[in-house]
Amino acid sequence: MRNFSLDDEPLGDVNVYISPVTTPTSTVDEEKCLVRISLKSTESNIRDVWNYIVQNLPYLMIVISLIQAIIYFECNADIRKILRYDPDKKYEIWRYLTYMLIHEDVVHLVLNLFLQCTFAFFLETKQGRLKVGILYLAGGATGVLGASCINPGILIGASAGVYSLLISLVADLYLNYENIKYKTYRGICISVMVLSDITFNLYHFWSREEPLISWEAHLFGGLSGLILGLALYTNSEGLQQGRKNICMTFSSLLYFLIFTTLVIITIDSGTLNCATKMKT
Template sequence: MELERMSGWAEETEDTEKDPPPKTCWEKFHTTISNWMLPPDHRTTYMERANCLPPPIFIISISIIELGVFIYYAVWMPQKQWITLDTGITKSPFIYRPDKREEAWRFLSYMLVHAGVQHIIGNLFLQLFLGIPLEMVHKGHRVGLVYIAGVIGGSLASSIFDPHLALVGASGGVYALIGGYFMNVIVNFKDMVPLFGIFRIISIVLIVGTDVGFALYRRYISKVAGPQVSFVAHFAGGLAGMTIGYTVFSCFDKNLIKDPRFWICIAAYVAFLVFAVFFNIFLSPVS
């Protein structure tokens, strides 16, 4: 009996001394994503079903389309310079223009057109840097919902609060992703390593501050060529992300349509859409 106990103890000791198998590159990649995108209580669930199927099709596809449209207007349409686009995009059927607001598709299609190299690079960097890991965790239909909500909310808000200016760029959608992610960081801050949470918040503040600062500089200080464009979509997109985006991204392992918070946010968003449409039809100062 004593020999059996010693043998069993030796086997247990030997088992405990075995090192766990090393993580593959994909496992390390998914672990990093889960640490950045999810609170601790959801990371195990994500790792159990983590895969790259489907890949982040939405955010990559929309980025390729936006880049293609920029190249088209920069190269083939008449421009004085391609660093800051002017003549081509002002006549584009995609740009949102107050005098063309009866063409309803412009409230969405303006996201495809950008005002210059800095504009397109900034938006593409932000939406790929944040959108790819978000889509790997939450999948394309959820990321797409938040992105499009920010784009449409941005153009409608601009038509109300900055009604005389045109609008270009995907900033509304980008800021919706940032707003949703930011709210999740704030709400789950107590479950994170403090320095890690602080680093994420500081990173978001620096990125947003730099981008908004550049937009304000271009609008009020710089005398660069090209049309004046509104920056209201930045704030409206961020607000859409902090409401709809936060709700969508916090339902990682839940059925979204069964979450009452989602329907409350959707109802508020629809109410805003109805008011914005009414304003543009009956109250807009633009003739």
């Protein structure tokens, strides 16, 4: 044991000195036997939390959100018409992604930006920004294709991509069940958000308020997130590699089949002269 004096310089954030001498009759010089332990100060804890947040910030989704916000506040009506999805201009391929940059109002914009950054916070560092970006864009493209096949209309908003991220948390929970903390609470939160969205969509559907909400885009975006999440996300050691390979292969083939089918149906559909405007 190293002897310390009270005059020693502090080594930690907060130093507490304790004595190993516990018997009342001990004659040992306690000051020479003091043992120093370091306790983290409040400032150090705050610094650790701040470092964790900085390291896990969803930088890719933040950049996408900034672009969406700039387009909302700066672009005029003509540019918005070029970016939005229009079923009568289905061969303009960029519209299948750029419609995600357009939002109806500030509430629509802020809600989508908040949700997509929140979900990405739990995914980007763990699963990789590239995978999360692919899943977000694929969810948007699959969502608009599904909406175009079932209920074609002019479409704006990023909710299909947001829903893709939300439901992909289910895939992440399944693949990494052994290592995820608070898995029960995460499952409850996902269920509550999905049920809340379904309830809101049903209310909006029956009230027929304009603009309509495209539940089809939400549905196919979420389905895309689940399937691609199982195919792309990294699994923990708790899931056998053989099961992961089967899951990845089956999910990839299923997504390819669904996406191809939606593309074929969209191409084969005729010109609709559709004026119905919907948001996701």
